[in-house]
Amino acid sequence: MMTSQRTPKLTPRGAATRTRIVEAAANLIREHGAAGTSLDDVMAASRTSKSQLYHYFANKDDLLRAAAWQQTDRTMESQRPELDQLDSLPALRRWRDKVITARDEAKDLGGCPLGSLANEIADGDPQTHAVLQKCFTAWASPLLTGLTTMRDQGQLRPDADPDALAEGIMAALQGGLLLSKTYRTSRPLARALDMAIEHVESYSTDTRKSVIPDQRQEL
Amino acid sequence: MMTSQRTPKLTPRGAATRTRIVEAAANLIREHGAAGTSLDDVMAASRTSKSQLYHYFANKDDLLRAAAWQQTDRTMESQRPELDQLDSLPALRRWRDKVITARDEAKDLGGCPLGSLANEIADGDPQTHAVLQKCFTAWASPLLTGLTTMRDQGQLRPDADPDALAEGIMAALQGGLLLSKTYRTSRPLARALDMAIEHVESYSTDTRKSVIPDQRQEL
DNA sequence: CGAACATTGGACCATGCAGTCCAAGCTAGA
DNA sequence: TCTAGCTTGGACTGCATGGTCCAATGTTCG
The missing domain is CATH 1.10.357.10 (Tetracycline Repressor, domain 2)
Structure with missing residues (x-):
């Protein structure tokens, strides 16, 4: 049904x-x-x-x-256990590594199977379109949970918006995969994910590695 | 030929x-x-x-x-004149606004025509694949130029990598467009581009609005 | 004018595709 | 064992598609 x-x-x-x-x-x-x-x-x-x-x-x-659905399950499965514990910056980085490794290994296959589908199906059957939305939401859900935890635990500033951060990471992921597929290198994906994680980091309350790291050197 | x-x-x-x-x-x-x-x-x-x-x-x-090719030309054309002068943070933000407005206006049409093509064509004919690469590179080129200028003029720190920054922005753009297409809102695109521009900003030498903006309020 | 050659119309073909149909095989429960 | 209904094979249909072909019509230029 x-x-x-x-x-x-x-x-x-x-x-x-x-x-x-x-x-x-x-x-x-x-x-x-x-x-x-x-x-x-x-x-x-x-x-x-x-x-x-x-x-x-x-x-x-x-x-x-x-x-x-199957593809969503499989993709998420391939990112476990990291995917289920995205509640710290190091955890995010470990997940990043896993995602990139996964892409490297399956380089001949295209980018994100969900992204491809979404692009292809976007018009057409509204029922299918709805499924695609749910797939993306399901995939992003662990991200959202982890970021919310981080904020609630005080790792992130209170004004950090987990929803916005998660969406940004997903966009970076999708866009990175697309470019990586096109250029046949993981480099774009790596850069995009790094960018997204640094973005999260900019909301970090841990001032030791808050942004503007070595601004001293060019003053 | x-x-x-x-x-x-x-x-x-x-x-x-x-x-x-x-x-x-x-x-x-x-x-x-x-x-x-x-x-x-x-x-x-x-x-x-x-x-x-x-x-x-x-x-x-x-x-x-x-x-x-035609689509690339058309897309770039639709982003002028902002696209040709991306050599400051305000300029990047103006471009961002134009991109989002463009998507809003053509919401019924899918996301990025180039992204869709890239996703679809990725395998298949290598000649076509090469063209897609060139299209992306052409599109990103003004971005690269602008960021390089910013760094050379000292707006960005010397350790800023224009190439990496441009690729990050492109990834955010593509991913944002894909999610916006799927969820039928410009919100993901807006968030993704904001994230990318803040990332550029984190390399800014203008300390007035360097990251960690109002960190005071929660100390 | 007349000969190349660019341009156009449109019939035609082979193939691949989603989807239908019916009859035969299998399995479980009474 | 018998039967209802789940399961399978595979032929068949109708249609859309990419691609070919040839003859007709412009157009340019010596």
Whole structure:
């Protein structure tokens, strides 16, 4: 009822097939985009038949939505455990490192699978559009939680807006991934994330490393 | 020879037709993406026939490349004159305002036409990929120039890296546009650009408004 | 004028695609 | 065991798409 329209009984075998389909679709979409992935491709990659696709999903859009969820889960999973404990500047930096490493390892695959989808789907089906929003929000949620904790614990000044900070980090992440995908280097992503984290740091109450670090040297 | 393979004579009439095609293609791509734009759509929108398309362009990819250039030109044009004078913090803020206003006005159209293309084309034809890189570089170039000037004039500390700063701003811009497209508000874009500009500001030598603005209030 | 050549119209083709349909196989519970 | 319904195979349809081809029509220039 969430991703599929009716919810047939779903025996173990059926559930396994459904999972195989979604994972295959998510992989293909990550590599070739939604428009570049045909149902025949999904069939081949998941060793299923057309009737199976349409047994478990209402249509291609429905499958796309399921794949988006899957991709979100997978992405977040790949950033754990760091993702779940983003409540200090060092923790943010560790997460940054993990994100960059992940990109390096999967460099041949495009940038952010969610970003690609969002760009591609943005118009079209409003239902799918809503799913994309939720995916982004889910992804950003640990960030928001961590930043809120930091502020409440006094690591960040009271006037720090966790919501704005989290959104800034997400934007840096997405933009960095896009540029990294285009230029085929992790450098843009690294710079963007550093920028975002320094931005958080500028709200830090720890004056030891508050901004204007070595301003002395050029006075 | 730049976008088209052979370069036939190109009489005034031919040049006009070619232009009509490219502009129509760029518009359609901005709205529906590259994959979502068919040659028939382009034909209809530009009032041309298929033989005309293939007379002026080798294939769809070739047309896509031409449209990317066109879109870059158009985007940069829409940000002038601010774009050409990004050599101070106030100038950067004026540019920011213009970018956000532009997005507000064309809210129904997707985010960054170049970003969408980059995301879509990233794999596929390496020639097209190269064009996308050049487009981004061209767009960022005024930014780089301005930041370099700022550093050389002493507005920014000597250890400021104009290249890194420019890339950070571009990432914020792209990511902000993507999120704004997804959430249908300019807020993410505004926040991302503010973050990037504050980042530049953190390298400012003007101590009057160097970061840690009103840290007093919570001590 | 007449010959190159740029330009245009539009029929045509092969292919790939999403989506439909029905009959056959499998499984679980009564 | 028997049956209801979950599960699967795969042929088939209708359509859109990128790309080809050729003949007709302008246009330029010697």
